[in-house]
Structure formats: C-alpha cells, structure tokens
C-alpha cells in the first residue's frame with residue numbers, strides 16, 4: 001500500500017481564472033487544511049510551452065501564478081509549491097513513459113483533439129505527448145490522489161493506464177494507480193459567454209472569464225453581462241436541466257458561498273437574473289478582492305516568490321530523485 005499523497009498542477013500559460021480557482025486552487029487549499037495527507041502543488045511550465053509562450057510573459061505568468069496560489073491560501077509550510085522545470089525528474093520520467101504509453105492511447109485524448117483542431121500536422125510534438133508528462137508529474141511522487149477539474153479526468157485515466165502497464169511490463173508493484181478527485185459544485189465552470197464551453201485562460205474573449213486579477217467593477221460588469229436565458233431561476237435544481245448558463249451561475253454561487261446548488265436554489269429560486277446577478281457579483285467581489293489585493297502585494301517582491309519556489313523545488317526533488325533512480329534501476333539503466 002502507498003502512503004496517500006496529493007499532487008496537482010496548473011499551467012502558467014496566462015492569468016488564473018475563476019475556473020482555476022474554484023476547480024483547482026480552492027480545493028488544493030481545502031485538502032491542505034484537512035490535514036493528514038501530504039500535498040504537492042506545481043506550476044507546470046513544461047506543459048505551458050507545448051504551445052508558444054513569449055519567454056518574458058512566461059516568467060511573469062509563473063511568478064503571478066505562484067502569487068495566486070499563495071494568495072488563495074496554499075501555505076509553503078504545509079504544502080510543497082514549486083515550478084516543474086526546476087525538478088528535472090519530471091522530464092526524465094516522462095521519457096520513460098513516452099516509451100510505455102501507446103500511440104493509440106494518446107490519439108484518443110479529447111483535449112489534444114480540441115487543442116490541435118484541424119491543424120494537427122502543425123502542432124508541437126509536446127502537445128501530443130502532454131499526457132505522458134502529466135503521468136510523470138503525478139507518478140514521480142508516487143501520488144495517490146489528483147484533485148482536478150472535469151476536463152482533466154481523461155488524462156488521469158491515462159496516468160492510471162501508464163502506471164498499470166509499467167508495473168505489468170516490468171513485473172513490479174512500483175507505481176501506485178492514482179485516483180482523480182473531482183468533487184464540489186464547480187468541477188466545470190463554464191464560459192460566461194457560451195454555456196457549452198469551459199471557462200479558460202486561453203479563451204480569446206476576456207468577457208468569457210473572471211480573472212483573479214480583475215477589479216471589482218470588472219467582475220460586476222462581466223457577471224451583469226453574462227449570457228443567460230430570459231426565464232427566472234427555477235424553484236428546484238431539476239429546473240436547471242437544459243439551462244447551462246443558469247446552472248453555471250448557480251454553481252459558481254454555490255462554490256463561492258460553500259453551499260450546495262440545492263441550497264442556492266432554496267434561497268434564490270424564482271428570482272429574475274436582474275436580482276440574482278447583483279447578488280452573485282457582490283459575493284464574487286467579496287470572495288475575490290482580498291485575494292486580488294494579496295496577489296498584488298506578493299508581486300511587489302518577486303525575489304521572495306522565487307525564493308519560495310526554489311525552496312519548494314528542493315523539497316520536491318528530494319522525493320522525486322530517488323523514485324526516478326529506482327525507476328531507472330527497474331528499467332535496467
């Protein structure tokens with residue numbers, strides 16, 4: 001049996017969104033605070049460069065994302081927080097996993113198909129191999145639990161397949177078969193402009209998302225202008241079926257207020273959006289603006305952020321390097 005250990009990451013490919021906060025960061029902090037389990041959180045810059053990143057922007061986005069983690073409550077005294085490229089074992093184990101994973105498995109990844117689109121001849125090889133690197137991120141710590149949003153479920157399943165195949169191929173019980181942890185009201189926060197698309201930092205429309213760096217007026221404006229249907233909120237959650245935009249706003253409210261969607265409907269059911277949206281905007285501003293202010297304060301001292309990340313990388317390396325070494329021995333290297 002493996003000691004329970006949590007690993008998760010976010011790409012520093014732009015600013016943090018409300019989707020990242022509710023689907024990932026807030027849950028990272030809840031897990032950290034629940035105690036009894038080691039928590040390892042990573043800025044996955046090697047994943048970010050699978051699509052072009054301007055070097056200066058990548059450096060800045062990495063620090064800003066670290067500030068976002070810290071401001072959200074990730075505590076370097078309780079969790080390991082670091083930048084992926086600073087721990088070489090990730091890339092080293094990823095190569096081994098490139099040789100374990102099968103081409104057909106990778107070709108089934110829906111995120112690759114979505115990101116590559118019709119232009120799949122011209123995307124980087126790294127974008128295709130991304131899930132094998134993600135498997136290495138998780139398994140190089142022998143992590144057992146991976147808190148993620150809904151969109152990452154298929155990648156964690158691929159990680160499980162890689163762990164099982166490695167163990168079978170080499171006749172060992174070396175890698176744990178990790179579980180995705182997808183829970184809460186906000187495992188898939190949708191775009192504010194299109195209820196069929198997830199809210200993402202890479203969406204070209206800034207009105208589609210709330211950024212953790214948005215000021216209160218911007219947050220309120222984006223919520224006020226969020227696309228909805230003309231009906232009032234239903235009296236029961238079942239009434240949200242077939243109303244993706246209404247459901248999304250209710251889910252966001254629930255996750256921010258730490259309520260269930262049922263509780264939100266019990267309180268706000270029957271309201272017009274003209275009433276519900278201002279309540280949601282007030283709640284979002286109240287929850288996010290202290291975080292935005294703290295991010296700004298932390299960004300005043302980039303050297304301190306770099307120091308925290310360097311310390312995290314040392315602690316991460318102390319776990320990862322021996323696991324990589326043992327992997328090499330199993331493989332015969």
Ligand code: ADP
Nearest residue numbers: 010011019023024148149187188189198199201
């Ligand atoms: P993005 O999709 O914004 O580029 P990442 O791919 O870096 O973000 O994802 C980081 C984490 O945030 C993952 O666990 C992912 O599932 C979660 N996440 C991203 N977008 C959302 C969303 N809209 N709703 C819920 N979780 C999300």
Ligand code: NA
Nearest residue numbers: 111151152200
């Ligand atoms: Na994603």
